[in-house]
Amino acid sequence: MAAAIAILIWFLAIVVVLLFSAGHLGSVNWNFPELITNFSDIDSQFYLTLTITGIAFLLSHLILGYFIFKYKDNNPLVKYSKGNNRLEVTYALGVGIVFIALAVMSQRIWTKIYFAQPTNPTNVLQIEATAEQFRWIFRYSGKDNKFGETLLELVNKDHNPLGLNQKDTNSNDDIVKLSELVIPVDEPIKLILRSHDVMHSFFVPNLRLKQDVIPGMSMATGFEANKIGEYEIACAELCGQGHYRMRAKLRVISKEDFNNWLKSDPPK
Amino acid sequence: MRKYLFSLDHKVVGLQYYLLALTALIVAVSLSVLMRLRLTWPEDVWPLFSKLLPSAFNNAGQMTPDFYLALMTMHGTIMIFFVLTIAPQAAFGNYFLPLQIGANQMAAPRLGQTSFWITTLAFCILITAFFVAGGAPLAGWTAYPPLSIISSGTGHARGMDLWLISLAVFSIAAILNSLNFMVTILEHRTSGMQLMRMPLTCWGWMATAMISLLAFPVLLAAGLLLLLDRLIGTDFFTPNGMIVNGQIIDLRQGIPILWQHLFWFFGHPEVYLAILPGMGVVSHILATFSRKPVFGYRTMVWATLAIALLGFLVWGHHMFVAGISPYLSMTFSFLTLTIAIPSAIKTLNWLGTMWGGKIRLATPMLYAIGFVSLFVTGGLGGIFLGQSSLDIYLHDTYFVVGHFHLIMGSAAVFAIFAATAFWFPKVFGRQMNEDLGKVHFFLTFIGVYAIFLPMHFLGIAGNPRRYAEISQFIYLNQLQPLHKFITIAMLITVNAQLLFFINLITSTFAGKKVNENPWQATTLEWTVTSPPPKDNFSEPPNVCRGAYDFSLPDAAQDFLMQTQADSMVAEDKPVEPK
Amino acid sequence: MSTVETKIRRTNTTSGGNNTGGDNYNRGGGDEGNNSGSNDGSQTEQPKKHKTSPMLFLTFAMIPIAIFFAAIVFVYLAHEMRNGWTPIAMPAAVLASTLVLIISSVTLEMARKALKAKLLEDFKRWVMVSTFLGITFFTTQLIAWKQLMAKGVYIEAINPHATFFYILTAAHGLHLFGGLIGLSYVLFGAMYYRFSADRRNAVDVTTTYWHFMDGLWIFLFLLLFVWK
Ligand code: HEM
Ligand SMILES: [Cu+2]
Numbered sequence A: 001m002a003a004a005i006a007i008l009i010w011f012l013a014i015v016v017v018l019l020f021s022a023g024h025l026g027s028v029n030w031n032f033p034e035l036i037t038n039f040s041d042i043d044s045q046f047y048l049t050l051t052i053t054g055i056a057f058l059l060s061h062l063i064l065g066y067f068i069f070k071y072k073d074n075n076p077l078v079k080y081s082k083g084n085n086r087l088e089v090t091y092a093l094g095v096g097i098v099f100i101a102l103a104v105m106s107q108r109i110w111t112k113i114y115f116a117q118p119t120n121p122t123n124v125l126q127i128e129a130t131a132e133q134f135r136w137i138f139r140y141s142g143k144d145n146k147f148g149e150t151l152l153e154l155v156n157k158d159h160n161p162l163g164l165n166q167k168d169t170n171s172n173d174d175i176v177k178l179s180e181l182v183i184p185v186d187e188p189i190k191l192i193l194r195s196h197d198v199m200h201s202f203f204v205p206n207l208r209l210k211q212d213v214i215p216g217m218s219m220a221t222g223f224e225a226n227k228i229g230e231y232e233i234a235c236a237e238l239c240g241q242g243h244y245r246m247r248a249k250l251r252v253i254s255k256e257d258f259n260n261w262l263k264s265d266p267p268k
Numbered sequence B: 001m002r003k004y005l006f007s008l009d010h011k012v013v014g015l016q017y018y019l020l021a022l023t024a025l026i027v028a029v030s031l032s033v034l035m036r037l038r039l040t041w042p043e044d045v046w047p048l049f050s051k052l053l054p055s056a057f058n059n060a061g062q063m064t065p066d067f068y069l070a071l072m073t074m075h076g077t078i079m080i081f082f083v084l085t086i087a088p089q090a091a092f093g094n095y096f097l098p099l100q101i102g103a104n105q106m107a108a109p110r111l112g113q114t115s116f117w118i119t120t121l122a123f124c125i126l127i128t129a130f131f132v133a134g135g136a137p138l139a140g141w142t143a144y145p146p147l148s149i150i151s152s153g154t155g156h157a158r159g160m161d162l163w164l165i166s167l168a169v170f171s172i173a174a175i176l177n178s179l180n181f182m183v184t185i186l187e188h189r190t191s192g193m194q195l196m197r198m199p200l201t202c203w204g205w206m207a208t209a210m211i212s213l214l215a216f217p218v219l220l221a222a223g224l225l226l227l228l229d230r231l232i233g234t235d236f237f238t239p240n241g242m243i244v245n246g247q248i249i250d251l252r253q254g255i256p257i258l259w260q261h262l263f264w265f266f267g268h269p270e271v272y273l274a275i276l277p278g279m280g281v282v283s284h285i286l287a288t289f290s291r292k293p294v295f296g297y298r299t300m301v302w303a304t305l306a307i308a309l310l311g312f313l314v315w316g317h318h319m320f321v322a323g324i325s326p327y328l329s330m331t332f333s334f335l336t337l338t339i340a341i342p343s344a345i346k347t348l349n350w351l352g353t354m355w356g357g358k359i360r361l362a363t364p365m366l367y368a369i370g371f372v373s374l375f376v377t378g379g380l381g382g383i384f385l386g387q388s389s390l391d392i393y394l395h396d397t398y399f400v401v402g403h404f405h406l407i408m409g410s411a412a413v414f415a416i417f418a419a420t421a422f423w424f425p426k427v428f429g430r431q432m433n434e435d436l437g438k439v440h441f442f443l444t445f446i447g448v449y450a451i452f453l454p455m456h457f458l459g460i461a462g463n464p465r466r467y468a469e470i471s472q473f474i475y476l477n478q479l480q481p482l483h484k485f486i487t488i489a490m491l492i493t494v495n496a497q498l499l500f501f502i503n504l505i506t507s508t509f510a511g512k513k514v515n516e517n518p519w520q521a522t523t524l525e526w527t528v529t530s531p532p533p534k535d536n537f538s539e540p541p542n543v544c545r546g547a548y549d550f551s552l553p554d555a556a557q558d559f560l561m562q563t564q565a566d567s568m569v570a571e572d573k574p575v576e577p578k
Numbered sequence C: 001m002s003t004v005e006t007k008i009r010r011t012n013t014t015s016g017g018n019n020t021g022g023d024n025y026n027r028g029g030g031d032e033g034n035n036s037g038s039n040d041g042s043q044t045e046q047p048k049k050h051k052t053s054p055m056l057f058l059t060f061a062m063i064p065i066a067i068f069f070a071a072i073v074f075v076y077l078a079h080e081m082r083n084g085w086t087p088i089a090m091p092a093a094v095l096a097s098t099l100v101l102i103i104s105s106v107t108l109e110m111a112r113k114a115l116k117a118k119l120l121e122d123f124k125r126w127v128m129v130s131t132f133l134g135i136t137f138f139t140t141q142l143i144a145w146k147q148l149m150a151k152g153v154y155i156e157a158i159n160p161h162a163t164f165f166y167i168l169t170a171a172h173g174l175h176l177f178g179g180l181i182g183l184s185y186v187l188f189g190a191m192y193y194r195f196s197a198d199r200r201n202a203v204d205v206t207t208t209y210w211h212f213m214d215g216l217w218i219f220l221f222l223l224l225f226v227w228k
């Protein structure tokens, strides 16, 4: 019995480690989606944490199995011990240092994401993303670099999804795209997020980017894609029955293509 | 009958709570089965079931996505509140707390009975939500506004109101029950039962009672305010400028994110509330079946209290990407990794307890070992999620679902199994069947790993949670085999639970009869007959030692009851008065 | 596994001081540490009488109540920052009810003093006054609501300050109603001389709870109408 349980626990520990390594090595489909930005800190922090927790996991399970195996019912010499304060303190310090170190490293990445200023702020392309049940609507400011006014009263699902006010001259050249975000490669993007109804969350797995969208506020997030291709945008905050199909396409194209795309009127 | 239903005996109340929790568990597991089936095979039709609940099916006879979300909401709510808040705490606590501290009853027996019936009422209200117009709510167990404020349409109508009312009623019951626990522990300990001599189970119950007193009033207040937003159009959480069902809602200036603060201020301590009594029981069982004192009893007590208190300072880790200040996120991230330290210490102490012992692998011990393994695995997932920068990616993906199912859905449930098998002989004078128990342990232990570990992979691959199906995304489609694997593992594991129920029922009538202390444990409940007499102790026991005096060197036997004055039973040493 | 036949040796010594109350737990036992040995069990104490003190219940009951209000106040403070926040003018009746409640606390304290001093008649009189004042408080609060509604300010009104006023007064009233029930019980007992200087648990509990509700109301009053 004891041997069976010990072997089960060891076996389990090894299987778990193998499965996670399989993901790490990229040989199975449950790995991260392809990373399309040069900002790879999140992935490396993940793998670092995976290594550390993996060691902790393996150690604790090997010990657990070993104890079950070793200290059987017939052990004649039970160690009478009520604890060992020095061990506890050392252990707590050790664990604490590892955890805090991880936290510090993670905070570095966090500050890079949230507080780093783009090197050339004027260069940043601003795009507005509006979430509604159950689609994403994107808007480019057009030639004048200004977003026109929108009014909720004017919203019409088919003809004027954002409720653009045509009286505002800034609106005239605004470009509205349903469920497709087109961006130039290698260029910092500033995304302004709004919601027409409930909370949503702008989630681009390939960019490791997620930001909740709260109605009544506009939130901003920034990113840069460094790989041309077609990717997917999902909604990651429960927003109603159609949550699972709130999909948009992310199309990363070259700068020239993008400029041409902007000029072609209406853009495809 | 009436005498039994409304009995003031704490043991009856405990059993009633246990039965309620078991019923809730069966309901919630059934819901999760439906959920997984819909998620994995969305095109399947359900001829029989669609007649029973036509509103849950589309014209083609397939389950609607609304119904998936309703199932999910109800599953989560029932599991969190009606299983994990009441089984470890109210059920086992009401039964065994007075027995373990040498009291004849709870401080306020009537209060205990009342809280049970209020809880039952809350459960009935919640279940009713399935059958009212619009059906059960779909906003998830977290009920984030403004989704939860929309008051018409499938999953948004009366069901949501009932959900809120049920939780408000539940909160009141939880508060009353915890009052009773606190006073009982502080005032009804028998002579010599100093706090630092209490079994760790009692510490677990005390910590959870403290958490309940501090956390549930917040849920109650938030729930009532949300209800007002829905019913009379106040705007605590209703933002300005929404278009709902084609109608513009403006002139509101509520703050939806306030709900998240309030909810998680309650919600995070709530998840510790679900696990702390389990930790207590597991420490207790590990010591008893390793024939060793708990390794670092005092550290365990402090770790329990530290977890209970720190639990109130980390709620923001559920909101890293919700639009709170990035500085606030950094603080919460640090605090979250700090709270991992006492949890890690507990793990060390569990292993330390087994080290050098004389391990008897009876079923309660097996479940306890399972708990340790699942707690470690699930807890390590928390190290990822607590780092705000990693949580940007992992938040609201299946990684989270896998993480909390390993801790709460598996470890805490294993603690319930362990406690059931451990105390069954005390309650019925009979033992549960060991062979059935062992088979059940093996199947369930392997089963929960097979279900919930792959969910981490889904999360790493970017599968968001609360998706009714994955067919709409190209990058998710390739995960279908993994989803299928999980569902099949789930079906097998759920069926294996029949073993537990068969064991529970047959052992009640036909289990092996045992004496009053079959596990040779040391605490007070094992000094009375099984089942315990109506008033527990004919004379108040006198406690002379801590709860875990196993294998004391030079002692006449390998365990000393807490009532035993002297380790050398044979010798007659004079007792020094203090 | 063998059956257990522990010879539980009960200690019959009558030494040891009288251990009343639950305040001996902090002394801790020598049951920890690596060398705790057999002399562990030498401490004997007299069996305690188990009597639940209602005061302890009250102490623990006040915690969740305070937190319940704290949660609403937290929402209130967050809303105060929104634009267009214009506090309503204080209904005149609110001032009256505040004074009444404060006085009722004082009279109730007088009642308790009287009871302690064994002046049962005085006690009865003070309790009657307090109960009357308590009921007056509810009446004046209702009048305040009436005054507001007469001005067309309702709970679901556009003015959030009014919403909070209604909700906080209602929640406070509901809790104070519990105090009023306690007070009626005390009044009933006072009329039939059920209480005495050393039988006054119910009086102490009710008084403390009443003071608590009084303090809570003063806080809410300041929050709603003074600190703006
Ligand atoms: C038979 C075992 C179980 C299975 C197969 C299962 C399955 C699931 C599934 C499929 C979801 C929905 C995930 C999603 O779509 O986002 C879910 C959610 C959830 N489950 Fe379980 N579960 C089980 C047991 C438990 C237990 C024991 C608990 C107790 C804590 C629990 C608590 C929850 C909670 C809190 C949610 C979240 C609901 C929400 O998102 O609002 N589950 N479960
Ligand atoms: Cu969504």
Ligand SMILES: [Cu+2]
Pocket (backbone or CB within 6 Å): B267, B268, B271, B314, B315, B317, B318
């Ligand atoms: Cu949490």
